[in-house]
Amino acid sequence: MITTKNCIIRLSRYKNALYRLQALGFVKFFSDNLADAVGVTAAVVRKDFSVFGISGNKKGGYQIETLLEKLNSILGKDRLQKVVVIGAGHIGSALMRYRGFEKEGIKIAAGFDIDPSKVNRSSPVPILPLEEIKGFIKSHGIKIAVLTVPDIAAQEVVDIISASGIKGVLNFAPLRLKSPEGCIINNVNLEIELENLIYFVNVMEKTK
Amino acid sequence: MITTKNCIIRLSRYKNALYRLQALGFVKFFSDNLADAVGVTAAVVRKDFSVFGISGNKKGGYQIETLLEKLNSILGKDRLQKVVVIGAGHIGSALMRYRGFEKEGIKIAAGFDIDPSKVNRSSPVPILPLEEIKGFIKSHGIKIAVLTVPDIAAQEVVDIISASGIKGVLNFAPLRLKSPEGCIINNVNLEIELENLIYFVNVMEKTK
DNA sequence: TAGATTGTTAATCGATTAACAATC
DNA sequence: TAGATTGTTAATCGATTAACAATC
Numbered sequence A, B: 001m002i003t004t005k006n007c008i009i010r011l012s013r014y015k016n017a018l019y020r021l022q023a024l025g026f027v028k029f030f031s032d033n034l035a036d037a038v039g040v041t042a043a044v045v046r047k048d049f050s051v052f053g054i055s056g057n058k059k060g061g062y063q064i065e066t067l068l069e070k071l072n073s074i075l076g077k078d079r080l081q082k083v084v085v086i087g088a089g090h091i092g093s094a095l096m097r098y099r100g101f102e103k104e105g106i107k108i109a110a111g112f113d114i115d116p117s118k119v120n121r122s123s124p125v126p127i128l129p130l131e132e133i134k135g136f137i138k139s140h141g142i143k144i145a146v147l148t149v150p151d152i153a154a155q156e157v158v159d160i161i162s163a164s165g166i167k168g169v170l171n172f173a174p175l176r177l178k179s180p181e182g183c184i185i186n187n188v189n190l191e192i193e194l195e196n197l198i199y200f201v202n203v204m205e206k207t208k
Numbered sequence C, D: 001t002a003g004a005t006t007g008t009t010a011a012t013c014g015a016t017t018a019a020c021a022a023t024c
Helices: A005-023 A031-038 A042-051 A064-074 A090-097 A130-140 A151-164 A190-207 B005-023 B031-038 B042-051 B064-074 B090-097 B130-140 B151-164 B190-207
Strands: A081-086 A106-113 A127-129 A144-147 A168-171 A184-187 B081-086 B106-113 B127-129 B144-147 B168-171 B184-187
Touching: A005 A031, A005 A042, A005 A064, A005 B190, A031 A042, A081 A090, A081 A130, A081 B190, A090 A106, A090 B090, A106 A130, A106 B190, A127 A130, A130 A151, A144 A151, A144 B190, A151 A168, A168 B190, A184 B190, A190 B005, A190 B081, A190 B106, A190 B144, A190 B168, A190 B184, B005 B031, B005 B042, B005 B064, B031 B042, B081 B090, B081 B130, B090 B106, B106 B130, B127 B130, B130 B151, B144 B151, B151 B168
Parallel strands: A081 A106, A081 A144, A106 A127, A144 A168, A168 A184, B081 B106, B081 B144, B106 B127, B144 B168, B168 B184
Antiparallel strands: none
């Protein structure tokens, strides 16, 4: 089953939109309802569904409840996903305190920092010394890490945690990291997002 | 001049890569040097350049210094870009304290929050009551806002700030916002980024 | 000159969109 | 039945890649 990142992102959006429809009292939906809610076309919705063997009823549409079960299963949301945050600076600390992940079934099991003064084993999300990460990852079966360390440290840390068993990294450091074998890296680059916005706003201002 | 978001993101990456090459002592580069550094093909680099009328010398490549000038001018980095952060919660506060934007010529002029207890006019980035945003935006000529308010408030705040003169929003609230006329919204959705990573890590684990 | 690189055009690839037969 | 929606195929669109003439 070949899927692209965009396709899976849409699946997440479908799931979120279906929860909102469900909260409004809907029980079933048609492909164009969902398309409107997510901002795509009905054909994309049906195509995405067909890729995952999801079928509805001609004329009858789809049941929200069964769809949510399927989407949650595909996205791994039928079980708690534990992640670690590496780097307890401003952004890392904010993510550890952010409550929004819990309701998405994502638990930050621990934070890690190389600076001993950041270590705090009794905070709600314990912050541990980086040396302990390998043991922690193994004993807790963790595969995903959020990386919020300074640029200069990022590649080294990725290599270490990849060797320790991490398979996926969400990288906030504003540089392109080389993926170690068997490790997926997704980047969140806030500087570039802002630059992008600035560019298009400037273009818009000029052409009006 | 028609450009896509991806094209402008590549321009940002070219710029960043060229600074690194320059720091290593390079003065000029060929399209395939830069392509390697950014992870694209040489043809994409030359195509992107041609869109913006950037030309080099056949056989001689491109001068890093002149290229950086052009890229910085295109991306608006030849002048200080002032932005505001709306919502002084965990993420918003972390962004206000984050030093990485400064060296990119992005200044967070102020933060805003609806909660009076968050107001702090004397912190390095002052945090002001949301009511003052309209006046602030006008007097400081600000067009870009970073939105880190709770989901339920996000659409309302976008409508308010758009009416006050904001033209671009970097939205961290995990839901799709309707863009008011003349306002561009870029989304950073951490839950979806993590879900995506979880999906592909799971697929990789299953198929190996 | 011979070799290498640019700038651009044509070919390919993939994703999106349109269309429509099947069918409830 | 008539009307509407699915599931899928074909057509379109856009972006990427390959190729190569121009030229330094």
